[in-house]
Amino acid sequence: MAKKHEFGLLIDYEYCTGCHTCQVACAQEHDWPAGMGGIRVSEIIQKLPKGKYYLTYLPFPTELCVLCKPLTKQGLEPACVKHCMAGCMQYGPVEELAKEMTKKARTVLYVPR
Amino acid sequence: MNNQGSHIVKTTTWSPGPGCHGGCGVLAHIKDGKLVKIEGDPDHPMNQGRLCARALAMTQYVDHPDRLRYPIKRTGKRGENKWQRITWAEAFDWIEEKMNKIREEHGPESMVFNVGTGRDIYAWVCMLAYAYGSPNVMFGLSGQACYGPRLSAVCTVQGDFAVFDAAQWFPDRFKDPRYTPPECMIIWGYNIHATCPDNQFGHWIVDLMKKGTTIICIDPRLSWFASRSKHHLRLRPGTDSALVMGFLNVIINQDLHDKRFLERWTNGAHLIREDTSKLLREDDLTDTGSHGNFAAWDAENARPVIWASADAAYRDNQASPALSGQWDVLLASGDTVRCHTAWDEFCREVNTYPLERVEAITGVSAKEIRAAAELYAKSKPASIHWGVAVDMTPALTPLVTGITALWALTGNLDIPGGNVFAKFAFDVVSYALPGTTGPIGLKSKEMDKPRIGADRFMPLNKFYWRCQTDVTLDQIFTEKPYPIKGMWIQTAGIMQGLGMDPKRWKKALEKLDFVVAVDLFHTPTTQYADVVLPAGSFLEKDSLRSWWVPLQTINKAMTVDECLPDMEINFELAKRFDPDYKYETLYDLYDDILKPSGMTFKELQEKGWAYPPEGSSSCPYRRHEKGLLRSDKKPGFRTQTGLFELYSTLRDEWDLEPIPHHEEPPFTPVSRPDLAKDYPLILSTGRRSPAFFHSEHRNIPWLREIDPDPLVEIHPGTAASHGIGNGEWLWIENWMGRARYKAKLTPVVPEWMIMASHGWWFPEKEAAEPSLYGVWESNINQLIPMNHHGKDGQGAPIKHSMCKIYKCSPEEVNHG
Numbered sequence: 041m042a043k044k045h046e047f048g049l050l051i052d053y054e055y056c057t058g059c060h061t062c063q064v065a066c067a068q069e070h071d072w073p074a075g076m077g078g079i080r081v082s083e084i085i086q087k088l089p090k091g092k093y094y095l096t097y098l099p100f101p102t103e104l105c106v107l108c109k110p111l112t113k114q115g116l117e118p119a120c121v122k123h124c125m126a127g128c129m130q131y132g133p134v135e136e137l138a139k140e141m142t143k144k145a146r147t148v149l150y151v152p153r
Numbered sequence: 154m155n156n157q158g159s160h161i162v163k164t165t166t167w168s169p170g171p172g173c174h175g176g177c178g179v180l181a182h183i184k185d186g187k188l189v190k191i192e193g194d195p196d197h198p199m200n201q202g203r204l205c206a207r208a209l210a211m212t213q214y215v216d217h218p219d220r221l222r223y224p225i226k227r228t229g230k231r232g233e234n235k236w237q238r239i240t241w242a243e244a245f246d247w248i249e250e251k252m253n254k255i256r257e258e259h260g261p262e263s264m265v266f267n268v269g270t271g272r273d274i275y276a277w278v279c280m281l282a283y284a285y286g287s288p289n290v291m292f293g294l295s296g297q298a299c300y301g302p303r304l305s306a307v308c309t310v311q312g313d314f315a316v317f318d319a320a321q322w323f324p325d326r327f328k329d330p331r332y333t334p335p336e337c338m339i340i341w342g343y344n345i346h347a348t349c350p351d352n353q354f355g356h357w358i359v360d361l362m363k364k365g366t367t368i369i370c371i372d373p374r375l376s377w378f379a380s381r382s383k384h385h386l387r388l389r390p391g392t393d394s395a396l397v398m399g400f401l402n403v404i405i406n407q408d409l410h411d412k413r414f415l416e417r418w419t420n421g422a423h424l425i426r427e428d429t430s431k432l433l434r435e436d437d438l439t440d441t442g443s444h445g446n447f448a449a450w451d452a453e454n455a456r457p458v459i460w461a462s463a464d465a466a467y468r469d470n471q472a473s474p475a476l477s478g479q480w481d482v483l484l485a486s487g488d489t490v491r492c493h494t495a496w497d498e499f500c501r502e503v504n505t506y507p508l509e510r511v512e513a514i515t516g517v518s519a520k521e522i523r524a525a526a527e528l529y530a531k532s533k534p535a536s537i538h539w540g541v542a543v544d545m546t547p548a549l550t551p552l553v554t555g556i557t558a559l560w561a562l563t564g565n566l567d568i569p570g571g572n573v574f575a576k577f578a579f580d581v582v583s584y585a586l587p588g589t590t591g592p593i594g595l596k597s598k599e600m601d602k603p604r605i606g607a608d609r610f611m612p613l614n615k616f617y618w619r620c621q622t623d624v625t626l627d628q629i630f631t632e633k634p635y636p637i638k639g640m641w642i643q644t645a646g647i648m649q650g651l652g653m654d655p656k657r658w659k660k661a662l663e664k665l666d667f668v669v670a671v672d673l674f675h676t677p678t679t680q681y682a683d684v685v686l687p688a689g690s691f692l693e694k695d696s697l698r699s700w701w702v703p704l705q706t707i708n709k710a711m712t713v714d715e716c717l718p719d720m721e722i723n724f725e726l727a728k729r730f731d732p733d734y735k736y737e738t739l740y741d742l743y744d745d746i747l748k749p750s751g752m753t754f755k756e757l758q759e760k761g762w763a764y765p766p767e768g769s770s771s772c773p774y775r776r777h778e779k780g781l782l783r784s785d786k787k788p789g790f791r792t793q794t795g796l797f798e799l800y801s802t803l804r805d806e807w808d809l810e811p812i813p814h815h816e817e818p819p820f821t822p823v824s825r826p827d828l829a830k831d832y833p834l835i836l837s838t839g840r841r842s843p844a845f846f847h848s849e850h851r852n853i854p855w856l857r858e859i860d861p862d863p864l865v866e867i868h869p870g871t872a873a874s875h876g877i878g879n880g881e882w883l884w885i886e887n888w889m890g891r892a893r894y895k896a897k898l899t900p901v902v903p904e905w906m907i908m909a910s911h912g913w914w915f916p917e918k919e920a921a922e923p924s925l926y927g928v929w930e931s932n933i934n935q936l937i938p939m940n941h942h943g944k945d946g947q948g949a950p951i952k953h954s955m956c957k958i959y960k961c962s963p964e965e966v967n968h969g
Binding site for chain 2: 054055057058059060061063064065067068069073074075085087093094095097119122123124125126127128
C-alpha cells in the first residue's frame with residue numbers, strides 16, 4: 041500500500057512579508073547548521089500593468105522538512121507555523137487545508153517529502 | 154531537540170540578543186545553565202507566540218565562541234587587538250581611578266557617555282553618568298537623528314507622543330470592545346516589518362490589513378507594504394515635508410478637517426501680530442499681563458480675550474473667539490497693531506503648496522496626492538505610522554509637526570484606531586524619553602548646564618536630555634569651551650554603526666585619554682577602548698520595561714561566564730562615583746522606579762506584565778477631554794497653552810518657524826545641481842534586513858546566511874547603464890569617500906536612486922588594524938558628513954545624499 045501523505049502546510053502568500061522567521065525557527069528546532077534547513081523563503085517581483093509591481097515572499101519547504109513530527113505528535117504546531125510573524129502559515133490535514141484554500145486567494149498548499 | 158530536564162523561564166526581550174527595542178514575550182528553555190531553545194510566549198499579548206528571526210537565533214548568540222566572557226584591558230596600541238584578562242575588581246578599580254582623575258582635573262562633564270539605539274540601557278547609562286556628575290549622555294547619530302527628535306517635535310506641539318493604535322493597551326487586544334481598527338493607515342517612510350518598529354510590533358499592521366485596513370505607503374522604495382497599498386506615493390527622498398503640506402492643502406481646502414477639534418482643542422484662534430510676526434501675548438496688551446498668556450479676538454464683542462495658559466481656558470468663558478479674520482488691536486504701549494489668527498497663518502502657509510508645486514518638488518503626481526489625502530481624511534478612523542526617515546532630514550521638526558497636524562486636524566487623535574497618546578505604563582519612567590523625567594536624574598539643574606548644545610538647541614534644552622552629537626564631536630577636537638577627556642561607550646558602535654564620517658570618530662577616540670567599552674562581542678569600536686567589559690544578553694538580566702504598555706519585567710534566565718548585565722555594571726560604578734548614592738541595591742532602585750504602579754519589582758515579576766486600568770493616563774482614549782494628560786488634571790494637552798498648537802508657541806519663542814513647511818535638504822539634485830553633475834544618483838541609506846539589528850548579528854550564522862553581503866539595491870536599468878550585473882561588486886562614491894557593495898538588481902528602487910544597507914563590518918576578518926574587521930570596506934557612513942543637522946540641532950541628511958557608482962576591478966573583488 042502506498043504511503044499516505046496526510047499532512048501539509050498552507051501558505052497565504054498575500055501576507056508573507058519575507059521576515060525569515062520560519063527559516064530560523066526551523067534551524068533552531070532541528071539544530072540545522074547555517075546553509076541547511078527545512079524551509080526557505082524566495083522573493084518574487086512581478087511587473088504589473090501601469091508600472092506597478094507585486095512583491096511576493098514565498099516560503100518553500102525543502103527536502104529537509106519533516107513537518108516537525110516530534111512537535112506535531114504532541115499536538116503542537118511546527119516551529120515555522122508557530123512563530124510566523126505574519127500568521128500566514130497553517131499546518132493540518134491536507135484535505136482540511138484544501139478546503140481552507142477555497143476561501144482565500146493567493147494561497148499555496150505544500151505536502152512536503 | 155531533546156529538552157528533557159530543562160526548565161522554562163518566561164521573560165521579555167529587550168536589547169542584547171535580538172538587539173531590538175523589545176517587548177515580546179518569550180519562553181527560554183534552560184538546561185544545565187545553558188539555553189537549549191527559545192520560543193515565543195503564546196500567552197503574551199504583544200506577540201502572541203510569534204517571534205522574529207533575531208530572537209529565535211539566541212541559541213547561537215548566547216554561547217557564541219566570540220562572546221566577551223571576562224573584563225579585558227588593552228596592552229598594545231589602540232586598534233592592535235592586544236588584550237590582557239583582568240578581574241572585575243581590577244576593572245572597576247581602574248575605571249574608578251581613571252574617571253575620578255578626569256573628574257578632578259577637568260570636571261565631570263569631560264566624560265561623555267555614548268549609548269546605542271533604543272536599548273534597555275539609556276536609563277542605566279544615565280544612572281552612571283548622573284552619579285558621576287556628567288550631563289553628557291550622547292546618542293551617536295548626527296543630529297541624534299532617530300526617534301528622539303521626532304518625540305521632541307511632537308511634544309513641542311502636542312505635549313505627549315502618539316502612536317498608531319493596534320489595541321496594544323489592552324490585554325485581550327483586538328477583542329477589547331473599546332477598540333476599532335483603522336479603515337486606512339499611512340505607513341510613512343518605514344519598511345516596518347523588517348525593522349524594529351520603536352517597540353511596536355511591525356506585523357500588527359499585517360493583522361490590521363487582515364481586518365480590512367487599507368494602506369497608503371509613502372516611500373521612494375517599493376516596500377512589501379507599498380506593494381500591498383492602495384496608494385504608493387513614491388516621493389523623492391527628503392521631500393516628505395512638501396508632501397505633508399500637499400496633504401494639508403487638500404484636507405483644508407476640501408473642508409475635510411474636523412472643525413470641532415480645530416475650535417476647541419487648537420490654538421488656531423490665537424492672534425499673531427503683523428508687525429513682528431510673533432504671537433500676541435497678554436503682556437503686549439496690559440502692563441501686568443503674563444507673557445505666557447495669549448489672546449484671541451472675540452468677534453461678537455469686538456475685543457481681545459485672554460487665553461490663560463495655566464487654566465488651559467479663556468479667561469472669559471463666554472467668549473466666542475474667531476478662527477479667521479484681521480483686526481486692529483490696542484497695545485499697552487498705546488500703539489495699535491494689526492493682527493490675524495494663527496489658523497489664517499497656518500492656512501496661508503498651506504496654500505503656498507498647491508498640488509502642482511508639491512508634484513514638482515516631490516515627483517508624486519498631484520492626482521495621486523489628492524486621492525491619497527482624500528482617502529486618509531475620509532476614513533474614520535485612520536492612523537499614521539512613521540519611520541526613521543522622518544528624523545533623518547535636517548528640517549525634521551517642520552515635517553513632524555506637519556504630520557502631527559494631519560492626525561489632529563482629521564480628528565484622529567486619541568480615538569480608537571487613530572493615533573493615540575503613548576504614555577509610559579502606570580507613569581513608570583525608567584527610560585526618560587524626550588518630554589519625560591523619572592527618578593534617575595542629575596542632582597541639580599546646575600549640573601546640567603554644561604550639557605553640550607543644550608544652551609543653543611532648545612529642543613535639547615526643553616525635552617531631550619542628550620548632548621548634541623555633532624557639536625560634541627567638534628568639541629573633542631577644539632576643546633572649547635571645555636575639553637572632553639574620556640568616553641564611556643556602552644553597546645554602541647560609533648565606528649561601525651551610528652557614526653557618520655566614521656574616520657573622524659576614530660580620530661576623536663584616538664585623542665581621548667580614556668575609553669571604556671561595554672559590549673557582548675568585540676567590534677571595531679571596542680578595539681579603540683582601554684578596557685572592555687563583557688555585558689550580558691537580555692536572558693542574563695533582571696530588568697523592567699515601561700516603554701508604553703504593558704508594564705513588564707525582564708527575568709534572568711541564565712548567566713554566561715563572568716558576563717554581567719549592563720545595569721549591574723553601571724550600578725556598581727554609580728555607587729563608587731557617588732558615595733551618597735541613595736540606593737543600596739539595584740532592586741531598591743527598581744522598586745523606586747516602579748512606585749507609581751503600586752507594585753514592587755518582585756510583585757511585578759510574579760505577574761509578568763500589567764496593563765493600566767481605565768481612567769489612568771496610560772490607558773486610552775480621549776484623554777485630553779478627560780483631563781488625564783496634565784498634572785493639574787484639567788482637560789487639555791501637556792503643552793505651554795494646554796492646546797494642540799498648530800502654531801507652536803515654543804518655536805515662536807525660539808525664533809524658529811512655528812508652522813510646518815518644506816526646506817530642501819542640503820545634498821539633493823535640487824539644492825546642489827553643481828554636485829549632481831558628478832554624482833547623479835540619489836544615495837539613500839539604511840536598507841533594513843530582518844536578519845540584523847543595525848551593525849549587529851553579522852557573526853550569527855543563521856542570520857548571516859539570510860543576508861551574507863553588504864547589499865545595495867539598484868534599478869536594473871541603472872545597473873545596465875553602468876555595466877553592472879546582479880551580484881557584482883561596485884563602488885559607491887561621493888565627495889566624502891567610497892564604500893564597496895554588492896549589487897542587488899531590483900525594481901523596488903527607482904532608476905534615480907540607490908538604497909544601501911548600513912552597519913556593515915566583518916567580524917570574520919582580521920581584528921587588528923589596518924583591517925579593523927574590514928570596517929572601512931563597506932561602511933556607507935563614510936559618504937555622509939557630520940554637521941548638517943537642523944536649525945534646532947536635530948535631524949541630519951542621512952537618507953538623502955548623492956553619489957556615483959562604478960564596478961570594482963577584479964583585484965578589488967578578490968580583496969574582499
